[in-house]
Amino acid sequence: MPAERNAKKRWRAGFGAPDALSVVIPAVSSPHSAGGNPATRTLAIVKQIAALLLLSIATEVSAQPVDEDVAHRADRQQTEALNRRVADDIARRNRANANGQDSYEAATARYARQLQEWRRRVEACRAGYYDACE
Incomplete structure (x- = not known):
């Protein structure tokens, strides 16, 4: 045919x-x-x-899922444990950075207040209030 x-x-x-x-x-x-x-x-x-x-x-x-063998399961579990440990390290680092950021913002605010006070005293000194010049 x-x-x-x-x-x-x-x-x-x-x-x-x-x-x-x-x-x-x-x-x-x-x-x-x-x-x-x-x-x-x-x-x-x-x-x-x-x-x-x-x-x-x-x-x-x-399309049915294939049962994973013992070695693959152990490897997957080890990878998940490593990922959890790294996530904990990152969270700890972020908390430490947040504390540093808070102290930086506090120091910046303190400096801004001191600078504003210094400028006020300079203006007073120039205006003739000599007690502010010290």
Whole structure:
């Protein structure tokens, strides 16, 4: 049959291996040509539907999670423990930085108050209030 030969040629050319699920439907130009038998067409359609069902079942089965082996589980648990430890270190560092930031902001506010007081005293000194010049 020419269609089967074409399928074999496609397989040799690397376009997918023929298997039990591959269905070759001959081109039907009229009801009297080869393959024009309604029973043959119905059989071909049934084969296609069966192939799709098998393919969908195989896809669902392959989507199931695979049990991890002992080594992989131990490696994953070790990685999670390391991640938790690093997260704790980062939280500790952030708390320490926050304390430093608070003391920096307090020092900056204190300096701003001292600078404002100094400017007030300079203005008073220039205005003739010599007690502010000390």
